[in-house]
């Protein structure tokens with residue numbers, strides 16, 4: 721089942737991924753996708769579960785683990801990064817923003833200028849996240865993420881596998897159908913290290929100045945860019961799977 725170059729599986733991979741466990745999903749993805757396979761972690765609890773599964777099964781031989789170091793992460797996130805490397809005795813490669821672009825951005829809009837408008841915020845996310853992601857995925861045939869459908873209405877249609885038109889690769893979301901409870905159980909059962917901010921009301925953790933704790937009953941991503949409207953709360957890394965591109969993708973997967 722080689723789907724790495726756009727393939728002709730006719731729904732094979734997406735169907736094969738359902739009904740099996742996380743390590744099996746990752747192993748199947750690594751066998752099925754010919755070419756470079758990249759997992760991007762931001763050290764959230766979803767990503768920590770995937771990191772554990774990859775390292776514990778020795779799948780890092782096939783799957784590169786990288787993180788986008790925006791330079792604005794919480795101290796707790798940097799501590800977790802170090803703790804994770806120590807636990808698994810592996811390095812997690814950093815991709816940093818272009819220094820000149822960050823300097824120009826900060827000189828133009830100020831150190832926290834992303835709070836001034838949606839456009840200013842997107843400009844910051846573009847420089848600190850989207851452009852580095854493009855470099856991280858350059859030449860890759862597959863991209864593994866920790867997206868879950870339950871995280872927000874925006875992500876409700878996230879599939880287990882989809883052909884990502886934007887990056888021209890197969891995007892695997894091995895936790896797409898997991899609930900928060902499924903995730904918590906996996907993390908506890910496997911003693912996976914996780915960010916202590918999760919226990920302090922932060923279900924979703926991004927850059928420090930753009931993330932706050934959520935209140936009881938709020939959606940998981942309500943604490944991200946809380947000053948913006950719900951529909952806009954994405955940093956531009958993930959395209960929304962519309963019905964149209966889902967149908968198109970199902971033809972290819």
Ligand code: SF4
Pocket residue numbers: 790792834841842844845846848849926927929930955
């Ligand atoms: Fe900039 Fe905030 Fe986006 Fe981080 S989340 S890249 S600090 S706008």
